[in-house]
Amino acid sequence: MKMNKLGSSDIEVSHFCLGSMTWGTQNTAEEGHAQIDRALDAGINFIDTAEMYPVNPISAETVGRTEEIIGQWFARDKRRDEVVLASKHSGEGMQHARDGAPISSDTIPGAIEGSLKRLQTDYIDLYQFHWPNRGSYMFRKNWTFDPSGQNRAETIAHMEDALGALQREVERGTIRAFGLSNESAWGLTQWAAVAERTGGPRPISVQNEYSLMCRLADTDVSETCVNEQIDMLAFSPLAAGLLTGKYQGGKIPAGSRLSLNEDLGGRVTPRAFEAVAAYLEVAQKHGLDPVQMALVWCATRPFMGSVIFGATSLEQLDVALGGADLTLSDEVMADLDAAHKSHPMPY
Structure with missing residues (x-):
């Protein structure tokens, strides 16, 4: 398992990261624990979670349950030192956490304490803001994105306020490093600049959606990541399961994400299935498993720190x-580039 240092930090993570967002809804605690055991045995040392997990669905009754499941594993196995643990502070509008309050110096200490209690640990290695207070163009909002209503002065003041609170947490030892999620190139640059100016923790990572079918990060965000030493953590590298091929031909396997979410968060379009077919053809041509091809392709990107994937069964986990x-050979990479050019932005 290849290891990477995240950003400018000394935190070393496996280039595959185990996602956890189904633990507590689609997966039981026991299944989640089995996945952790299997992943660590295979060389993964990185687990990503969030205070709002699990999903499918998100509900007031389940918020925090995934962190609790991970905490139970830590309490059982006493292997906290073998895991680089990442969690997230929900952004503005998440009604099941702090009644939807925006991220601020007032919310950060309590959110961290809540996560620590559920996770049964004294520290979180990578603490991330789940989405910006000002909003984000992620999750298909790029099609109608309009930043003209943003207030630059308020955004910078928020960053200064939040980084002050995060620095106090670093000094307390509750977090080791800071990362972002669903952030833009401009946002990443401003966070880095404010950190340098104020002495707060500099962001070392950004967790954005990235896959063969969602390549919004390839230009401005990738340039920012490289120049600012901010590594990407790709989520949905299998396009919410589309790239496995299991939904081709109108199939909806029982218990699958598509059986619970009829459009996979806006990813289900006629063009999406055409793109999947092109990528499946590349995998078949070169004798590759499409899941492994998609994950490894993400890991080859020059701005990538780790690729986050989830599984709802040990069989799926083993494939990944x-x-x-x-x-991946040069021939495979060339064929993937050709498929992308033929099927850009399919959703």
Whole structure:
């Protein structure tokens, strides 16, 4: 398993990261624990979660349950030192956390304490803001994105306020490093600049959606990541399961994400299935498993720190883990580029 240092930090993570957002809805605690065991045995040392997890669905009754499941594993196995743990502070509008309050110096200490209690640990290695207070163009909002209503002065003041609170948490030892999620190139640059000016923790990562079918990060965000030493953590690298091929031909497997979310968060379009077919053809041509091909392709990107994937069964997990040491040939990469040019932005 290849290891990478995140951003400018000394935190070393596996280039595959185990996602946890189904633990507590689609997966039981026992299944989540089994996934952690299997992943660590395969060389993964990185687990990503969030205070609002699980999803499918998100509800007041389940918020925080995934962190509790991870905490139970820590209490059972006493292997906290073997895991780089990432969690997230929900952004403005998340009604099941602090009645939807925006991220601020008032919310950060309590949110961290809540996560620490549920996780049964004294510290979080990477603490991330789940989405910006000012909003985000992620999750298909790029099609109608309009930043003209933003207030630059308020945004910068918020960053200064939040970084002050985060620095106090670093000094307390409750978090080791700071990361962002669903952030833009401009936002990343401003967070880095404010951190340098104020002495707050500099962001070392950004967790954005990224896959063969969602490549919004390829230009401005990738340039920012490289120049500002902010590594990307790709989420939905399998396009919410589309790139596995299991939904082709109108199939909806029982218990699958599509059986619970009829449009996969806006990803289900006729063009999406056409794009999937093109990528499946590349995998078949070169004798590759499409899941492993998609994950490894993400890991090859020059701005990538780790690729976050989830599984709802050990069988799915084993398929993904089987690609950990896979190398894609120049011919495969060229065919993937050609498929992308033929099927850009399918959703």
